[in-house]
Amino acid sequence: MAADFDEAPPEVHHYESLAEVPWDIQIYWKQRYRIFSKYDEGVWLTDDAWFGVTPEPVADKIAEDIAATAPEGRVILVDAFAGAGGNTIAFAKTGKWKRIYAIEKNPAVLRCAKHNAQVYGVENKITWFEGDCFEILKNQLKDLAPYCVLFASPPWGGPGYRSDRVFDLHTMEPYPLAKLYDEYSAFTKHLALYLPRTSDLKQLAEVVEEDRKATVVHYCIEGASKAFSSDSE
Ligand SMILES: C[S@@+](CC[C@H](N)C(=O)[O-])C[C@H]1O[C@@H](n2cnc3c(N)ncnc32)[C@H](O)[C@@H]1O
Known part of the structure; x- marks a missing residue:
């Protein structure tokens, strides 16, 4: 098309x-x-x-890593903050998932994501949702949760994303880490968060329950640090 x-x-x-x-x-x-x-x-x-868009080489590498580590039976990838489609398109390109569900609350940004998925020829692998990801996970997608891996690249607003040596995940706006982690963990234990490269790893370790494991991956482009992705199961 x-x-x-x-x-x-x-x-x-x-x-x-x-x-x-x-x-x-x-x-x-x-x-x-x-x-x-x-x-x-x-x-x-x-x-x-x-x-906010994730650069394509980073999005591709994240998609490859998540595809390689997804447990058997997890055949749906939910992208909770689709933005203009950077990560969503990369997930669709892997060919790993039966379906990608992509959620974005800003209608104009969602139009970009849908259009960009067409540019990349992957639009037929994606189901789009316009609205609040927390509501959509709870209401529209809850029955599919056992089959899902959840990826989220939240906004990194709030004080200090660019200037602080260590990024405070408690004051991340509009969604502090604890809200993201609690809401998403209630949906699935298989989730990955895309966070600033200077994120406070101690804060990250503190939100993960003792019986769970979190893996932190540091993504770079040509040696330049871009972001962390933290995976938990
Ligand atoms: C950092 S951007 C995502 C970028 C995306 N990964 C990409 O590569 O294009 C975060 C996006 O989340 C959207 N957003 C913020 N709050 C949301 C919510 N509660 N539910 C769904 N989308 C939300 C914003 O409109 C924004 O487009």
């Missing part, structure tokens, strides 16, 4: 030259092919989505 290039909502853009790009996202636009290798095929983003 051809991507719907003609129907972008007003807050969605495909910038083709630096002159069109708002100053605060120019640094991201200059790295556009690292973020989406198919950028020139018409990738859509809202201006805010540029800040």
Whole structure:
């Protein structure tokens, strides 16, 4: 199916030259092919989505790692914060999952994710949900929980994401680590969180119950540190 290039909502853009790009996202636009290798095929983003999208090489590696470690019978991947589709597309590309469920509460950003999945030719593997992931997990997806692995790349807002030497996961906004961990653990024990590279690992260790195990992976692009992904089972 051809991507719907003609129907972008007003807050969605495909910038083709630096002159069109708002100053605060120019640094991201200059790295556009690292973020989406198919950028020139018409990738859509809202201006805010540029800040949160997982660069394609990192998304691909995370998808490969989660596919390799998923327990037998876990055939559905739920992406709780789909954003513009960076991780969702990478999960779909692995061919590992019977279905990807991707949740995003911002309708314009969700349009980007759907469109970008078309650009990458993986839209038929994904079921999209517009709304709040905590509600959707509890209400619409709860019966599927035994078959799911949950991935979440939450917003990293709040004080200090860029400036603090150690990122405080208790003050992460709008969802502190404890809320994410508690809500997601009630849904499934098989979950992976994508967190800032400077995250306080002691805080992470403290939320994981004693009888559970968490694995922390540090993802880098060409030697530059990007983020942690923490997996628990
Ligand atoms: C860091 S971005 C995700 C980026 C995504 N992994 C990607 O690669 O494009 C976080 C996203 O979560 C969405 N979001 C925030 N709260 C949400 C909620 N309660 N339920 C679903 N989506 C939410 C935001 O609109 C934002 O697009």
